[in-house]
Amino acid sequence: MLTRPSPVSVPAAEQRWVDTVAELAPGFAATVAADDAAARLPIDHLQTLHASGLDAAFLPVEHGGEGLSYATLGTIVRTLAASHPAVATVWLMHIGAAHALVTLSAPEEAAFFAAELRAGRRFANALSEPAGGNHFLASQQDADPAGEDWTLTGRKLFVSGSEAATHLFLNARVDGGPAFFGVTLDDTVTFPPIDETMGMRATRSRSMVFEKTPLRRARLCAPPAPDYANLITVGFAFLSVGIAQAALDALRDTANKSKGGTTLADVQWVRQETGMMWAEVEATRLMAERTTWLADQRSPEAMLAATETKMLANEVAKRAAALAVRVGGGGGYLLASPIQRIFRDAQAGALMAYSVPFSQEVVGGWVLQTV
Numbered sequence: 001m002l003t004r005p006s007p008v009s010v011p012a013a014e015q016r017w018v019d020t021v022a023e024l025a026p027g028f029a030a031t032v033a034a035d036d037a038a039a040r041l042p043i044d045h046l047q048t049l050h051a052s053g054l055d056a057a058f059l060p061v062e063h064g065g066e067g068l069s070y071a072t073l074g075t076i077v078r079t080l081a082a083s084h085p086a087v088a089t090v091w092l093m094h095i096g097a098a099h100a101l102v103t104l105s106a107p108e109e110a111a112f113f114a115a116e117l118r119a120g121r122r123f124a125n126a127l128s129e130p131a132g133g134n135h136f137l138a139s140q141q142d143a144d145p146a147g148e149d150w151t152l153t154g155r156k157l158f159v160s161g162s163e164a165a166t167h168l169f170l171n172a173r174v175d176g177g178p179a180f181f182g183v184t185l186d187d188t189v190t191f192p193p194i195d196e197t198m199g200m201r202a203t204r205s206r207s208m209v210f211e212k213t214p215l216r217r218a219r220l221c222a223p224p225a226p227d228y229a230n231l232i233t234v235g236f237a238f239l240s241v242g243i244a245q246a247a248l249d250a251l252r253d254t255a256n257k258s259k260g261g262t263t264l265a266d267v268q269w270v271r272q273e274t275g276m277m278w279a280e281v282e283a284t285r286l287m288a289e290r291t292t293w294l295a296d297q298r299s300p301e302a303m304l305a306a307t308e309t310k311m312l313a314n315e316v317a318k319r320a321a322a323l324a325v326r327v328g329g330g331g332g333y334l335l336a337s338p339i340q341r342i343f344r345d346a347q348a349g350a351l352m353a354y355s356v357p358f359s360q361e362v363v364g365g366w367v368l369q370t371v
Contacts, residue, residue: 004282008289014072020052021076025083032084035202036341039194042202043164045087046094047120056118058095058231063102063114070234070292070302077235078285081242082249085345086202088239090161096232097123097169101182103228104221113182116167124165125232126156126183126208134358136171143172143179143215150174150215160203163191172215182219188212199344229295229302237288237306240313240349244281247320247342248274254328254339270327277323284309284316304366311359314349321346 010018028045035042049055058073059065080088101113101123117123131140143150152172159168168183194206224230251274255264264270287309294302321343325332332339350356 003285006286006289008071008286008293010072010075011069014066014068017054017057017068017072018075018079020054021049021079024048024052025079028080028087029083032086032202033338033341035084035086036345037201039196039201039204041090041161041163041204042084042087045084046091046122046161046164049087049091050120055095055098058099059102059114059117063110064118065114070229070231070295071289073231073235074238074288074292077238078242078245078288081239082246083242084202085239085243085246085348086200088242089200089203089348092232092235092239093125093160094123094165096230096235097125097167099231100169100180100224101167101221104180104224105182105219106222109182109219113167121166122161122164123167123169124159124162126159126162126168126170128157128159128353130155130157132353134353134355136353138178139171139173141172143174144212146214149217151212152210152215153212154210156208156210158205159208160205162206162208163204170215174220179215180221181215182221183213183215186213188214198347199341200348226300227298229298229306233303233306233310234291234295236349236352237284237291237309237313240310240317240346241281241285241288243342243346243349244284244313244317244320247317247324247339247346248278248281250332250337250339250342251320251324251327254324254332264327273323274327277320280316281320284313288313307354307359308363310349310354311356311363314352314356317346317349 031042056064057066058068061067077088077092080091098113098117102110105113127136129140141152141154143152166185168185169180170183171178171180173179188211190209192207192209194204197205255270257263291302291305291309294305324339325343328337328339331337
């Protein structure tokens, strides 16, 4: 897709990681349709990203990583999402969970989780709950005391990549308040039959059941610092921006197919609506990149900006995909067309917490707040 230079750039020392992902992306794109149709977790692609050294590079320097910037994170997520949204989503959840555990755990446990990430173990977020809704950070499930530790009996929902995970970043309610733990999967954790989703099928997002699962006090995470920006929260918007870019690419390819010597790219309404849609996608990308700049500056404003940007990006992706369907016509409606998959994948972001309606209310409240 056509893009303009951005005032937010990837640090020169980190450009090689962006280049690495750009080289791998076409191979990921080659399987996206088959992975979607089979609802198959693209574990081979995720292992390829690990083998490249990318996962370890996101670790803090004191844990053997490079402490890669949020600017690099955003560019990588956007590139992956444009080629294979499920790879982008599962990888973001994986690296976000691992980074949170390494950053928020006590030193000995932080070193353990960092070593596990370097060794290729997989991580997942187990935060969403049946009664939680958008308040996924405030668990509604009480942990039961067990000596100095606790256990959890309950259920988590939409845990992407959980089938391949060894460790979870998991929350529960302890003494009436939110608490976050590192949890290693064992035989107290089971998977009920999967409820397959309409879009993002290859993420294999599914429920997990916990039956007296140990929550060790040693693995209780500390509260994040006010200037800590969660990788997943910052990266969310880039998932939708990448999908929107894929929608415009598919639209362009369809519009430039010759039909009797003419193309839809020559039709006035197609040009007009494509022009406005491109501007919306570019504006959203710049807004998302501003969020990474704030996060790299360790600004407390980063998390607020991430909420605003996710809200916009989710809706822009849906509009871009809907326009691709209109331009694609009957051909775009066929299962053989990438447009129909992109359209389905585009719906997912708006449903992920914080959902668009919830974010609209929150952001609207900020705007209307009396000073």
